[in-house]
Amino acid sequence: MTLFSGYTYQLFTGALVSLSVTFFALIFGSVLGLGLGAAKIYGPHPLRYIAEAYTAVVRGVPDLIVIYLIYFGSTVALTKLTGAYVDVNGFTAGVFALGLIFGAYASDIIRAGIQQVARGQKEAADALGLSKRIAFFHVILPQAWRFALPGFSNLTIILLKQTSLISVIGLEELLRASAVVSGSTREPFYVYAIAAFMYLVMTTIATVLLRWAQSRANRGFA
Amino acid sequence: MLDVSIMADVLPPMLKSLGMTGKLAILILIVGMLLAVPLAFARNATSTWLSLPANGYILIIRGIPALLQVFLVYYGLAQFEIVRSSFLWPVFRDPFFCVILALGLNSAAYTAEIISGALRLIPKGLVEAAHSMGLSWFQTQFLVTLPLAMRAALPAYENEIILTVKATSLASTITLLDLTGVARLEVTNTYAPYEVFLTAGTIYFCITTTLSWALRKLERRLAIENLKAVDPGILAKAAVAAHG
Numbered sequence: 001m002t003l004f005s006g007y008t009y010q011l012f013t014g015a016l017v018s019l020s021v022t023f024f025a026l027i028f029g030s031v032l033g034l035g036l037g038a039a040k041i042y043g044p045h046p047l048r049y050i051a052e053a054y055t056a057v058v059r060g061v062p063d064l065i066v067i068y069l070i071y072f073g074s075t076v077a078l079t080k081l082t083g084a085y086v087d088v089n090g091f092t093a094g095v096f097a098l099g100l101i102f103g104a105y106a107s108d109i110i111r112a113g114i115q116q117v118a119r120g121q122k123e124a125a126d127a128l129g130l131s132k133r134i135a136f137f138h139v140i141l142p143q144a145w146r147f148a149l150p151g152f153s154n155l156t157i158i159l160l161k162q163t164s165l166i167s168v169i170g171l172e173e174l175l176r177a178s179a180v181v182s183g184s185t186r187e188p189f190y191v192y193a194i195a196a197f198m199y200l201v202m203t204t205i206a207t208v209l210l211r212w213a214q215s216r217a218n219r220g221f222a
Numbered sequence: 223m224l225d226v227s228i229m230a231d232v233l234p235p236m237l238k239s240l241g242m243t244g245k246l247a248i249l250i251l252i253v254g255m256l257l258a259v260p261l262a263f264a265r266n267a268t269s270t271w272l273s274l275p276a277n278g279y280i281l282i283i284r285g286i287p288a289l290l291q292v293f294l295v296y297y298g299l300a301q302f303e304i305v306r307s308s309f310l311w312p313v314f315r316d317p318f319f320c321v322i323l324a325l326g327l328n329s330a331a332y333t334a335e336i337i338s339g340a341l342r343l344i345p346k347g348l349v350e351a352a353h354s355m356g357l358s359w360f361q362t363q364f365l366v367t368l369p370l371a372m373r374a375a376l377p378a379y380e381n382e383i384i385l386t387v388k389a390t391s392l393a394s395t396i397t398l399l400d401l402t403g404v405a406r407l408e409v410t411n412t413y414a415p416y417e418v419f420l421t422a423g424t425i426y427f428c429i430t431t432t433l434s435w436a437l438r439k440l441e442r443r444l445a446i447e448n449l450k451a452v453d454p455g456i457l458a459k460a461a462v463a464a465h466g
Contacts, residue, residue, distance in 0.1 A: 056431070057423075057427060059384075059430070060384075060426060060427040060430040060431050061388070061423045061426045061427050061430075062388040062389070062390075062391035062402065062426055063388070063391075064391045064392065064394070064402055065391065065402060065405070065419055065422055065423045065426060066423075068402075068405075068406070068409075068415065068419050069415070069416070069419040069420065069423065072409065072415030072416075072419065073415050073416050073419065075415075076414075076415055076416060077416075161286070161287040161288075162287070163287075164287035164289045164290055165287075165289060167289070168395060175287065175289060175290055175293070178290075178293075179293070179297075182297065186301070187301055188293075188297040188298045188300070188301050189294065189297075189298035189299060189301040189302065190301070192290060192293055192294040192297065192298045193294065193298070195290060196286045196290055196291075196294065199285060199286045199287060199290065200282060200285040200286055203284075203285040203286075204285060
C-alpha cells in the first residue's frame with residue numbers, strides 16, 4: 001500500500017476528469033433533452049416522430065456502441081472532410097457521446113414533467129395574454145422542473161457512472177487512470193478498490209445534493 | 223458515404239457472435255435472479271442484521287460503474303497469490319466466467335431493488351390469510367407472496383432484462399468476442415468504423431426492440447392491475463390446493 005502515495009495524485013486527476021466529463025455532458029444532454037422533449041409535445045408531426053425514433057434507437061443500443069461510433073466515426077468523417085488525419089480528442093468525443101445518450105433519456109423525463117403541469121396554468125397564461133414562448137419558459141418550465149427532477153437525478157447518477165465507459169477510447173478518467181496505476185503497482189485489486197470507493201463517494205455526494213435540490217424544488221408543496 | 227458491401231461482409235461473423243451475447247445475457251440474468259430473491263427478502267426483513275447488509279450491498283453496487291466491477295473481478299482478483307494458487311484459478315482466469323460473476327452480482331442489486339419493492343406492494347391481508355390457513359413462512363413466501371410480487375415486478379424487470387442485454391457489451395473490454403467484441407475486431411480489419419458499428423448497433427436495436435415487444439405481450443398476460451383487488455382468501459386457498 002505504501003506504493004500508492006505517488007499514484008494518488010493520478011487517481012484524483014482521473015476523478016476530476018470524470019467529473020468534468022459528467023458536467024459538460026450534463027449541460028449538452030439537458031439542452032438536447034429539453035429540445036427533444038419539447039419536440040415530442042409541441043413539435044409538428046415529422047419532428048415528433050424523429051424525436052421519438054431517436055429515443056428508441058438510443059434506448060436499444062449499448063452505450064459502448066454509441067461511444068465507439070462517435071469516436072471512431074468522427075475521426076473518419078473529419079479526416080475525410082479535411083483531407084488530413086484528424087485525431088479526435090477523447091474528451092470531446094466522450095462528452096458528445098454521453099450527452100447524446102443523456103438527451104435521449106432526459107427528453108422523456110422532461111416531456112412527462114411538462115405534461116404533469118396542471119392545465120389551468122397554461123390557460124391562465126393564455127388568459128393573461130402571455131406569448132407562447134414566455135408562457136413556456138416562465139410558466140410551464142419552472143413548474144415542470146419540479147416533476148422532472150427525480151428522474152433527472154437518476155439520470156445524472158447513471159451519467160456519472162457511464163463516464164467510466166470513456167476509458168475504452170483512451171481518455172484518462174478515473175477508470176483508465178486506475179488501469180494505468182495498477183499496471184505499475186501490480187496491485188490491481190487495491191487500485192480498483194480505491195477507484196470504486198472514489199466513485200461511491202462521488203455518486204453519494206451527487207445523490208445527497210440532488211435530494212437537497214428536490215426538497216428545495218418541492219418547498220411550499222406537501 | 224456508407225459502403226454497403228462492407229456491411230454485408232461483416233454481418234455473418236456478427237450474427238455468429240450473437241450466441242456469445244445471448245449466453246452472457248441469460249447466465250447473468252439467472253445469477254442475478256438467484257441472488258436477488260434472498261437479497262430482496264433480507265432488505266425487507268424487520269431484523270437489522272438482515273436488512274443492513276442487504277441495503278449496504280445494493281447501495282455499494284449501485285454506486286459503482288459496472289465496468290469497474292468487471293475489472294475488479296477479472297484483473298483485481300488475480301493479484302492475490304491465494305486466488306492464483308487455488309483450484310479455482312482456471313475459473314477466475316476465464317473472462318467468460320468473470321463477466322458473468324461481475325455483471326451477475328451487479329444485476330442482483332438492481333433486481334433485488336425491483337423485487338423488494340414489489341414484495342412491499344403485497345397486501346398484508348394475504349400474508350395473514352396464508353398464516354391463518356397454516357402455511358409456514360417459506361410456504362407463504364414461495365407460494366403466495368413471491369409469485370404475486372414477480373408478476374407485479376414484471377414491468378420493471380423487463381427494463382432490467384433490456385439493460386442486461388446491453389450491458390453484455392462490456393464483455394468486449396476483457397477480450398470476449400461478443401457482438402461488440404467482433405465489431406471491434408472487424409473495425410481493425412476493415413478500417414470502416416461507421417459501417418461496422420452501425421451494423422452492430424442495428425443488430426442490437428433489432429434484438430432489444432423485439433425482446434421488449436415480446437416481454438410487453440407477456441406482461442399484459444401476467445401483470446396485475448390492482449393488487450388490492452385480489453381476494454386474499456381465494457389466493458391462500460389456491461396456494462394450499464396447489465401444494466396438495
